[in-house]
Each structure stands twice: as structure tokens, then as C-alpha cells.
Amino acid sequence: MIDSANSRSGAEPDLGDVEGSVVLVGAGKMGGALLEGWLARGLRSGKLVVFEPQPSAQILARAAEGVRLNPDAAPNAQAIVVAVKPQVAPQVMQGLARWAGESAVVISIMAGRTLAFLQGALRPSAAVVRAMPNLPAAIGRGITVAAPNANVSPRQRALATRLLGATGAVEWVQDESVLNAVTAVSGSGPAYVFLLAEALTGAGEAVGLPPPLAARLARETIAGAGELLHRSPLDPATLRENVTSPGGTTAAALGVLMREGAFQRLMEEAVAAATRRSRELAE
Numbered sequence: 001m002i003d004s005a006n007s008r009s010g011a012e013p014d015l016g017d018v019e020g021s022v023v024l025v026g027a028g029k030m031g032g033a034l035l036e037g038w039l040a041r042g043l044r045s046g047k048l049v050v051f052e053p054q055p056s057a058q059i060l061a062r063a064a065e066g067v068r069l070n071p072d073a074a075p076n077a078q079a080i081v082v083a084v085k086p087q088v089a090p091q092v093m094q095g096l097a098r099w100a101g102e103s104a105v106v107i108s109i110m111a112g113r114t115l116a117f118l119q120g121a122l123r124p125s126a127a128v129v130r131a132m133p134n135l136p137a138a139i140g141r142g143i144t145v146a147a148p149n150a151n152v153s154p155r156q157r158a159l160a161t162r163l164l165g166a167t168g169a170v171e172w173v174q175d176e177s178v179l180n181a182v183t184a185v186s187g188s189g190p191a192y193v194f195l196l197a198e199a200l201t202g203a204g205e206a207v208g209l210p211p212p213l214a215a216r217l218a219r220e221t222i223a224g225a226g227e228l229l230h231r232s233p234l235d236p237a238t239l240r241e242n243v244t245s246p247g248g249t250t251a252a253a254l255g256v257l258m259r260e261g262a263f264q265r266l267m268e269e270a271v272a273a274a275t276r277r278s279r280e281l282a283e
């Protein structure tokens with residue numbers, strides 16, 4: 001299902017050779033992170049066009065450096081990345097359809113906006129990629145899963161990989177319905193981790209730690225363990241087993257969390273609920 005052959009971690013600078021212009025529609029949290037990632041990877045300011053009704057100070061500073069801000073149109077775009085809220089999609093796509101050229105690949109990161117909707121708003125021959133990033137994209141450590149429509153050429157797909165890879169790892173799937181489950185795991189996943197930090201803080205307080213110390217321990221433990229997981233070649237189960245001595249403190253805690261598969265079952269229930277909700281929202 002996952003096509004790892006064209007996945008990447010997005011580490012090296014490699015956007016210096018993009019030929020046409022790259023257009024960003026919507027430079028909010030996600031769009032802003034993408035834009036900074038592109039510039040950091042060598043995309044020249046003069047190649048970038050941004051449409052954003054309320055540009056932040058960061059975007060205005062980029063405009064002063066040569067990024068084109070809110071021109072009437074950008075007809076020679078090689079790629080158009082749509083990063084507005086899904087609610088304004090109809091009006092934004094209508095605007096795009098007026099000037100987006102045949103050769104541009106349109107990459108949407110809007111939650112719940114399907115390939116059929118995007119293609120329908122443009123033209124039947126439009127090359128469209130639907131992508132689902134996640135919050136750590138804001139610090140270049142996200143993971144994005146992308147699905148192409150049938151019009152996306154290998155070159156356009158490679159460009160989409162490079163653009164989306166500016167905020168972290170990229171995976172491709174051929175079947176966009178997989179994006180509902182992706183949304184439930186990686187899209188909503190950061191919130192589950194934040195909840196874990198909240199719960200660990202509360203549990204620390206319950207065994208007598210001062211609240212600020214409990215909060216700090218929970219935050220640093222989750223951030224540190226996350227970083228370890230990121231850097232280690234070992235799978236999470238092995239990492240867990242490696243810190244669990246038989247009869248020790250960790251084993252005592254895991255005995256509670258893993259009793260009769262309780263934690264696994266709760267997570268499965270949560271992810272199933274998010275998958276269902278994602279499906280409903282895309283209908």
C-alpha cells in the first residue's frame with residue numbers, strides 16, 4: 001500500500017534547480033513552514049509566488065527579499081501548493097482554475113478535500129496531488145503522505161516529493177482513501193503525544209511531585225524519547241524492552257499499561273474513531 005520507493009527524509013538542499021515558479025496559496029502555519037523549508041533548501045526567492053490576504057511579518061520580510069506577493073496571476077507556475085483552510089477551497093480553486101497553466105502540478109494539503117474535488121474545480125487534465133502533512137512540519141520534522149491523480153507525471157511527482165520533503169519525510173500512496181487512516185495516525189497523532197505528556201504530568205503530581213517539576217519531566221522525557229526513536233535504527237518494541245529490567249520499575253508500570261492489551265486497545269479505538277471521522281469529513 002505504501003510506496004516507499006519514492007519516499008525520502010527531506011534532508012538535503014535540492015530545490016536550487018527548479019525551473020518554473022513555485023506558487024504558495026495560503027501562507028499560514030503550514031504554508032509558512034513550507035515556504036521557509038523551500039528557501040532553506042535553495043529555492044530562489046524570485047521563483048516563489050505567494051498568495052496570502054493577511055501576510056505575516058515573516059512573509060512581508062520574504063517579499064522584501066524578492067518573493068512575489070499577491071500578483072494578479074502566476075501563469076508560468078511549475079507547482080502550485082494550496083495550503084488554505086478547506087472551508088475556503090471552492091473559492092480558492094475557482095481563482096486558480098482561471099490562471100493555472102497545463103504544466104503545473106497542483107498540490108493540496110487541505111484536509112478532507114478529495115482529488116475528485118480538486119480536479120473537478122480545475123480541469124479534467126489537471127495534475128493534482130493530495131497530501132496530508134502533520135504539525136511537526138512546522139519544525140521541519142513532519143511526515144507527509146501524498147496521493148497523486150492519474151495525470152501526475154513522474155517528473156511532477158518527483159517535484160512534489162522535493163517540495164513536500166522540505167518539512168520532513170514524505171511517503172506516497174496510490175489509493176487516496178488510505179489518507180483517512182493516515183490522518184488518524186500521523187495527522188492527529190501529535191495530539192495523542194501531547195495528551196500523553198499531560199497524563200504523565202498529572203500522574204507525576206499524583207505521586208507527589210511539584211507540578212512544575214512533573215510538567216518538565218514529562219515534557220523532556222517525551223521529547224527525548226521521541227528524539228531517540230527518531231535517531232535509533234531499533235523498532236519501538238525493542239527500545240522499550242531494552243529499558244525494561246525484569247522485576248524493575250518500568251516493568252511494574254508497563255504491567256499496568258499493557259494489562260490485557262488495554263493501552264493497545266484504547267489506541268486502536270481512538271485511531272478507528274479518527275479514521276471514521278476523516279471519512280465523514282471528506283464526504
Ligand SMILES: NC(=O)c1ccc[n+]([C@@H]2O[C@H](COP(=O)([O-])OP(=O)(O)OC[C@H]3O[C@@H](n4cnc5c(N)ncnc54)[C@H](OP(=O)(O)O)[C@@H]3O)[C@@H](O)[C@H]2O)c1
Nearest residue numbers: 026027028029030051052054083084085086110111133135
Ligand atoms: N496545521 C496542521 O497541523 C495541519 C495538518 C494537516 C493538514 N493541514 C491543512 O493545512 C491547511 C492549512 O492549515 P494551517 O494550519 O496552516 O491554517 P492557517 O494557519 O489558517 O493558514 C491558512 C492561510 O490561508 C490564508 N487564506 C485564506 N483565504 C485565502 C485565499 N483566498 N487565498 C490565499 N490565502 C488565503 C489564511 O489567511 P487568513 O488568516 O486571512 O484567513 C491563512 O493565512 C488546512 O487546509 C489544513 O487542513 C494542517
